[in-house]
Amino acid sequence: xxxxxxxxxxxxxxxTERRVRELRxxxxxxxxxxxxxxxxxVVRQYVAYKTGGTxxxxxxxxxxxxxxxxxxxxxxxxxxxxxKGNLHRCLLYxxxxxxxx
Numbered sequence: 258x259x260x261x262x263x264x265x266x267x268x269x270x271x272x273t274e275r276r277v278r279e280l281r282x283x284x285x286x287x288x289x290x291x292x293x294x295x296x297x298x299v300v301r302q303y304v305a306y307k308t309g310g311t312x313x314x315x316x317x318x319x320x321x322x323x324x325x326x327x328x329x330x331x332x333x334x335x336x337x338x339x340x341k342g343n344l345h346r347c348l349l350y351x352x353x354x355x356x357x358x
Contacts, residue, residue, distance in 0.1 A: 258295055258297070259295070259296040259297065260289060260293050260294065260295060260296070261293070261294050261296050261299075262292055262293060262294075263277050263278060263292055263294070265294075265296075266286075266294045266296070266299055269296065269299075269300070270299075270300075270303055277294075280303070280306070285302060285303070285306045286299050286302050286303065287299075287302065
């Protein structure tokens with residue numbers, strides 16, 4: 258088990274020491290002890306972080322992208338309906354605006 262300090266991990270991953278600490282604080286990297294990291298574990302964690310994470314993360318991302326596309330499709334359909342005159346905008350107004358009418 259190869260143990261490295263924050264500086265050693267930063268050198269191995271071509272990062273700054275500050276970025277290593279940030280990744281630790283974000284939960285991406287884990288320490289063995291305060292300021293001491295297991296190189297093998299950290300490399301695996303960093304690779305997973307850079308490549309998109311675990312399969313669960315990837316499936317959640319795919320679902321979010323599908324939801325986004327579905328929402329975009331609904332918005333486009335509403336825009337087309339509005340352009341055809343089949344959909345009317347709902348105007349919200351305050352009591353001050355109602356007085357002006």
